[in-house]
Amino acid sequence: xxxxxxxxxxxxxxxxxxxxxxxxxxxxxxxxxxxxxxxxxxxxxxxxxxxxxxxxxxxxxxxxxxxxxxxxxxxxxxxxxxxxxxxxxxxxxxxxxxxxxxxxxxxxxxxxxxxxxxxxxxxxxxxxxxxxxxxxxxxxxxxxxxxxxxxxxxxxxxxxxxxxxxxxxxxxxxxxxxxxxxxxxxxxxxxxxxxxxxxxxxxxxxxxxxxxxxxxxxxxxxxxxxxxxxxxxxxxxxxxxxxxxxxxxxxxxxxxxxxxxxxxxxxxxxxxxxxxxxxxxxxxxxxxxxxxxxxxxxxxxxxxxxxxxxxxxxxxxxxxxxxxxxxxxxxxxxxxxxxxxxxxxxxxx
Amino acid sequence: xxxxxxxxxxxxxxxxxxxxxxxxxxxxxxxxxxxxxxxxxxxxxxxxxxxxxxxxxxxxxxxxxxxxxxxxxxxxxxxxxxxxxxxxxxxxxxxxxxxxxxxxxxxxxxxxxxxxxxxxxxxxxxxxxxxxxxxxxxxxxxxxxxxxxxxxxxxxxxxxxxxxxxxxxxxxxxxxxxxxxxxxxxxxxxxxxxxxxxxxxxxxxxxxxxxxxxxxxxxxxxxxxxxxxxxxxxxxxxxxxxxxxxxxxxxxxxxxx
Numbered sequence: 001x002x003x004x005x006x007x008x009x010x011x012x013x014x015x016x017x018x019x020x021x022x023x024x025x026x027x028x029x030x031x032x033x034x035x036x037x038x039x040x041x042x043x044x045x046x047x048x049x050x051x052x053x054x055x056x057x058x059x060x061x062x063x064x065x066x067x068x069x070x071x072x073x074x075x076x077x078x079x080x081x082x083x084x085x086x087x088x089x090x091x092x093x094x095x096x097x098x099x100x101x102x103x104x105x106x107x108x109x110x111x112x113x114x115x116x117x118x119x120x121x122x123x124x125x126x127x128x129x130x131x132x133x134x135x136x137x138x139x140x141x142x143x144x145x146x147x148x149x150x151x152x153x154x155x156x157x158x159x160x161x162x163x164x165x166x167x168x169x170x171x172x173x174x175x176x177x178x179x180x181x182x183x184x185x186x187x188x189x190x191x192x193x194x195x196x197x198x199x200x201x202x203x204x205x206x207x208x209x210x211x212x213x214x215x216x217x218x219x220x221x222x223x224x225x226x227x228x229x230x231x232x233x234x235x236x237x238x239x240x241x242x243x244x245x246x247x248x249x250x251x252x253x254x255x256x257x258x259x260x261x262x263x264x265x266x267x268x269x270x271x272x273x274x275x276x277x278x279x280x281x282x283x284x285x286x287x288x289x290x291x292x293x294x295x296x297x298x299x300x301x302x303x304x305x306x307x308x309x310x311x312x313x314x315x316x317x318x319x320x321x322x323x324x325x326x327x328x329x330x331x332x333x334x335x336x337x338x339x340x341x342x343x344x345x346x347x348x349x
Numbered sequence: 350x351x352x353x354x355x356x357x358x359x360x361x362x363x364x365x366x367x368x369x370x371x372x373x374x375x376x377x378x379x380x381x382x383x384x385x386x387x388x389x390x391x392x393x394x395x396x397x398x399x400x401x402x403x404x405x406x407x408x409x410x411x412x413x414x415x416x417x418x419x420x421x422x423x424x425x426x427x428x429x430x431x432x433x434x435x436x437x438x439x440x441x442x443x444x445x446x447x448x449x450x451x452x453x454x455x456x457x458x459x460x461x462x463x464x465x466x467x468x469x470x471x472x473x474x475x476x477x478x479x480x481x482x483x484x485x486x487x488x489x490x491x492x493x494x495x496x497x498x499x500x501x502x503x504x505x506x507x508x509x510x511x512x513x514x515x516x517x518x519x520x521x522x523x524x525x526x527x528x529x530x531x532x533x534x535x536x537x538x539x540x541x542x543x544x545x546x547x548x549x550x551x552x553x554x555x556x557x558x559x560x561x562x563x564x565x566x567x568x569x570x571x572x573x574x575x576x577x578x579x580x581x582x583x584x585x586x587x588x589x590x591x592x593x594x595x596x597x598x599x600x601x602x603x604x605x606x
Contacts, residue, residue, distance in 0.1 A: 055442050057602060081444035091435035093365035100365075107361050108444060109351040 005033040007159055007190045008054065012063035015049050023049040024214045027063065031159070031192065036185045038205030039194040040315060045211040047194040048088055051161050054192065055085050068158055081108075084157035086149050086165050088194075092136035097128055097147055100136070101154055108155035115154065122150035125180060127173065141168040149177060159190045166200060178204050198311040208311070212319045222311050230309035231317035232279045234263065237290065240300030242272045247297065251276060254293065258286060274302075283307075354445050358453030359460070366427045367461075375419050376465055379412040380472040386536075387476060399538060400564075409473035409480075410567045411535035413466050414560040417494050418526060420462030421501025424454040429509040429518050438602045447597050455502055455590075462498040466490065486566040489575065493566070496582040497559045501529075503589030510596025533557045555585050 008031035016022045024046035031037050039047045052058040054065060056072050056079060065072045070079045093100050098119060105115035123132055126146040131139050139147065149165050162181075166174045178200055185191055185206075195201050201208055202222045210217045210225070218225060243251070248269040252262050255278050262269070263277035280286055283306050294301045352360070387405030399407035431437045440450055470480065482490065505522060512518045530536075532547070533556035539548050551557045558578035565575050 052602075057438065057442055077444050077446055080442060083442070085439070085442040087435055087438055087442070089435035089438065091439035093361070093434075093436060094368070094430075095365050103361060103364055107357050107440075109357070 006030055007033050008065070008067045008192075010054075010063065010065040013050075013053060013060055013065050014062040015053055015058055016061040022061075022214050024053070024211070025062070027211075027216050029209055029216065029219055031190050032206075033158075033190055034185050034188045035207065036181070036191040036193060036205045038201040038208040039192065039211060040196075040198065040201055040208055041211035042319065044213075046214045047211055048163055049214075050211070051085070051163050051192065051194060055083055055161055056080055057085075082158045084152045084155065084160040086152045086160075086162045088163040088167075090136075090144055090148065092144070092148075094135060096133050096135055097139070098123065098132045100147070101151055104151045105154040110155055118154050122153055126150040126177070142170060142173060145169055146173060146177070157189070159192065160184070161192045163194050164196065165193070166195060166197060174200060198315055202311045210315060210318050217318050225314040225318075226309035226311060227282075229314040229317040230282075231313045232261070232281050233283045233307040233309060233313070234277060234279050235260075235283045235286070235290075235307070236277045236303070236305045237275065237301060238303040239274045239276075239294065240302050242274045243276070243299065244272055245270045247299075248273065248276060251293065255280070255286070258289070260286065354449045355452045355456060358440070358445065358450060359456045362424075362427055362453060362457040363460075366430060367423070371423075375423065375461075376468045379415050379419070379465070379469060383408055383412050383469065383472050383476070387473075398540065403477065405473065405476040406567075407538070407564070408536070409469060409477055410563040411560045412469045412473075413490065413494065414497065414533075414556060414563050415530065415535055416462045416465030416469060417497030417559060418501050418529060418556065419465050420458040420460075420494075420498040421503075421505055422522065422526065423461045424458040424502045425505025425509055425522060427457065428454055428506050429512075429515075432509065433515065437600070441602070447600075451506070451593060451597055454506060455499060458498045458502040459495055462494050463491065466494055480567050481569070482566065483569050485571070486569050489566040489571065489579070490563050492579060493559045493562045493582060496579070496586040497555060499586040500555055500582065500589045503586065503591075503593040507589065507592035507596040510593070510600050529554060529556050534560045555582055558582055 008029075010030075011028050012025075013027040014022055014025040016025075027046075027050060029037070039050060041047050049058065053060050054067060054072060056075060059073060067075060067079055068082050072079065093103060095103060101119040101122060102112075102115045105118060106112075110118070123129055126149065128143065128147055128150060131143050131147065136144060136147070145165065145168050149162070152160070160181075166177060169177070174197075181191060181193070182204060191204075193201070193205060205222065207219060207221055208225055209219045218229065220228070248271075252266065252269050255262065258280070260278040260280035260283075263279065287304065287306070290304065291301065383405065387403075387408045390404040390408070394404040396403060428437070431440070437450070441447060473480075504525075508521060509518055512521070532550050533554045534551060535556060539551050539557075543551070558581055562575045562578045562582075565571055
């Protein structure tokens with residue numbers, strides 16, 4: 001978080017689209033000024049519903065949400081005029097890109113000269129020069145997405161909601177947008193960002209909320225999520241001299257007692273080698289013990305590498321990588337939001 | 350100076366959704382009808398059928414009444430396309446109220462219809478001269494077209510708020526347009542020879558009330574029935590507008606095709 005002050009706070013927020021059928025439930029989280037909060041989850045996890053609730057497009061059916069000091073149930077226009085929203089759906093007007101930008105600014109009441117200057121800035125920033133005089137249907141998918149983000153930045157706001165803004169963008173454009181958003185956040189803009197690209201959430205977000213089946217599973221920094229939920233990681237050790245079969249068997253047994261799983265079959269340990277690899281949950285916690293073990297046996301440990309924890313690993317560890325597609329619901333089936341235990345609520349920073 | 354939200358939306362409606370071709374077709378079609386149909390039918394339709402006037406003089410007020418459908422269709426389509434391209438949702442997420450968006454649509458309809466009224470009168474000038482409308486007649490024409498426009502806009506907006514398929518929306522809209530125009534007195538009067546069933550349908554059609562009232566206004570000869578017709582139009586417009594409000598209140602945002 002760049003600076004203090006809570007700009008968004010929800011408590012047990014929920015939305016039910018039919019009696020007893022919840023798209024999101026018991027959502028408690030907070031957002032600080034200048035903070036970037038990522039919402040991660042599979043299709044149907046409740047990310048878009050959350051964005052719609054927080055931007056007053058949907059009325060919550062339970063719980064509370066205070067955004068910029070106003071209740072989302074009553075904030076209405078006064079609240080919305082302080083927000084920016086990039087919808088998941090393509091939203092377009094049938095005029096050229098340049099006209100779209102200035103027209104949108106006009107709708108938001110931005111002064112003409114400011115709008116013209118900002119349009120130039122956005123066209124340059126989002127590489128839309130060649131698309132400037134084209135109408136939306138003549139744009140590529142990536143150009144449309146860039147245009148949509150650019151258009152929202154034509155007006156001033158205090159919180160920006162971005163619902164999968166980087167879908168269809170190439171790596172260069174994505175990086176450029178993420179860098180720009182990071183800079184804006186440093187300048188005090190708070191951002192709520194949904195994505196399926198976990199790597200970019202890792203790069204951009206100060207904290208990440210993981211939603212699953214309409215519930216908040218976790219809310220923490222990417223690093224903490226990786227540490228807590230990163231799952232088993234591979235550790236590779238190379239010693240300065242070959243280990244005897246006895247030593248390798250001894251090490252394999254000790255590692256097994258500590259919950260590690262060797263990367264080679266037990267029979268392979270019966271031969272001398274200077275390498276041994278294993279997989280373990282919280283592998284980094286084994287490293288001090290490994291160092292002690294090798295020192296106690298005067299074995300030089302030339303190389304010790306631990307597979308880097310990824311957000312994807314943590315995400316899959318949390319939601320399970322064998323889950324069905326989407327939320328696993330068939331149409332008409334009751335929402336699973338009720339079947340989960342209450343999620344780990346996030347502390348307001 | 351920052352315009353009120355409704356006016357900003359009206360500017361946006363005209364800027365983004367009304368291209369030159371659309372405007373030309375919307376105004377060109379009834380204008381061509383006056384020129385071609387008026388000229389051709391004047392030579393074959395007896396003036397006794399059209400109350401002593403030439404067929405073109407009969408047709409021009411009909412085409413003026415037609416503008417309320419044109420205006421209604423413009424905002425009905427605009428709303429549907431906004432839904433289709435998620436602009437409704439985008440606008441609702443901005444500094445606007447739903448009522449302002451609806452107000453913007455209605456105002457767009459009214460402006461389009463009233464410009465259409467002027468265009469139709471101008472197109473008719475070479476054939477029937479400039480109608481000598483009294484201020485009361487001008488008021489009657491404008492009130493009729495305005496109420497009729499709100500009626501058709503409300504109807505199509507309510508329809509557009511329910512339908513999620515472009516095919517369904519545009520098919521129903523085309524059918525409605527055809528049905529309303531041909532079962533009204535826009536092109537022909539109801540006479541003693543008109544089959545009773547057809548005549549009955551003609552008289553439940555708001556376009557008939559509008560066309561007859563505007564004809565009377567053009568002739569500067571109001572009667573009590575014109576004020577009744579205006580009252581009926583006001584009632585229908587209120588009902589259709591109510592349906593549009595209901596459509597907005599229960600509008601489900603999200604993708605349609």
